[in-house]
Amino acid sequence: MDAINYDIELKRAGANSTHGWRKLTFLAQRHMLGAVGLVIMLIFVLTAVSADFISRFDPLSVDSTHRLAAPDARHWMGTDSFGRDVWSRIIHGARISLAVGIGSTALGSSIGVIIGLASGYLSGWVDLVFQRLIDILQALPLLVLALVMTAALGPSLPNVIIAIAIPLIPIVARVIRANTLALRELPFVEAAKSIGMSEMRIALRHVLPNTLAPLIVLATAQLGSAILTEASLSFLGLGIPEPYPSWGRMLSESAAEYVRVAPWLVIFPGVAISLAVFGTNLFGDALRDILDPRQRG
């Protein structure tokens, strides 16, 4: 349904072919900010993937002779109170942020999709039970829930991912449920029923693929907030444990003590967090506009 209108618009704009590259350049021109967001995200991913090659020092190695060194040619972003290179730590921190972002979004979305689909398609008591559980989950603020989770499970990468994924479940489940409720009444689902298809097959083949567009948008938007939550958790000491570099922890370690003497310790991780979240949000917004015809002016 979404694709129809875009094809028409593509044609109107003179792009007669729906060829991948032409379509991409057309969309990039149409949504400049989204393209900027995509570029930021790509840089972010590339940094994380090639961290071992582009970092100049071991992010964990301590160098007591170069404590709190200001940014210079050797240490592009200076060093922290242990003499660790900030540039290398930020680059390796991208890995953690990405792992947490993608890991928790994927985990939260998949559970949310299953619950939403079951809840919306089966309705009845299944729906009732799931909805009340989700109400309970939603009543707790995301950060508080994550805090309780990590406090209970102990700080480690998998635990942080789980803690951030759980608050995501109700959001995804709600969206998928609402979509499923609407799709369930459409004639093509009725046609599938009259063919004699099993409910499971209808849900997976006919309903699920048609809920993917809003899910992609939601997941992209959540990626940014997951990164932010991880930074917040680490800032509060409940995220990624020492000595692994996490942007949030880098901030929290230095904020109070060194912000006056070594401001680079605060500025660079802060910029990294902001950029990553900014990029994913820009891209998520553009994606929503592209996939949702109602949002287009």
Next chain:
Amino acid sequence: MTDARVLLEISDLVKHYPVRGGILRRKVGTVHAVDGVSFTLGVGETLGLVGESGCGKSTVARSILRLIEPTSGSIRLNGRDITHLGKAALRPHRRSMQIVFQDPFASLNPRMTAGDIVGEPLSVHGMAAGGKKRQRVAELFEQVGLRPDQTENYPHQFSGGQRQRICIARALSLEPSLIVCDEPVSALDVSIQAQVINLLIDLQRKHGFSYLFIAHDLAVVAHISHRVAVMYLGRIVEIAEKAELFANPRHPYTQALLASVPVANPKIKRLKPLVDGDVPSPINPPSGCAFHTRCRYVMERCKLETPVLVETGSQHRVACFLNEGTGRPS
């Protein structure tokens, strides 16, 4: 053309929906969507079902296909009562009856190719797979007037008429003996309507299945049907052979419907509309004959008693007190 054998027998079909209101979601009323509909459909026959919107035509169609559960009554297909069959027991019977919907845009999954849509019933019933399935899909595409090389296209790449052809091909794939057409041409351009109707007629000649053809356009119904049933507020008020019904309508509502058909000649003087106002709410249908609030010939008796379908001639049944004795509205 009409075979004497009965394919489908509907008796006293009722579908009521509860209306809930208030904080406690208590039942505060009932929508009488279908209120005791009975008819039979012969093998190879087309029964047209007409009526204003909201009169329960689509509810009848969906109940027959067991897409909704009827409140009471029975549906017999090929002599077998399928009203209360469970999901698994119903599956083999699903093959015998298929449906074509009104909206060709919403009745195809936008994320599946046309070929997959048409071929899916074959895999669900294990009738064909792989190359055999592709061959059968290509065959079906040709039968409905689509090119076999269009199987890889997505629904949005087809026009409304072509989409409806895909829907027809999907219905045909299981070789059903009954196809329910729920206003299959109402959403199409007039020029395309004729093509699709003619396609349906051709397919029936070739395969010999039956149609339950629902429409509100009398011209379309007149073209395709062998018999026509007129529905008003959940009940059949008149049912007869097509020629008989159009030449000799006996129920005041049928007369009004026929008088409202537009004529493509501005010189013909139109009669004053025979009915006005809207269909009463099916939540609290009028007492007695449901049509009495709009009927020109309303009598005191109509408000108290409900007329039943009575035979008034060869295969012509009417539910109106005017037809009881010799009396006939003129």
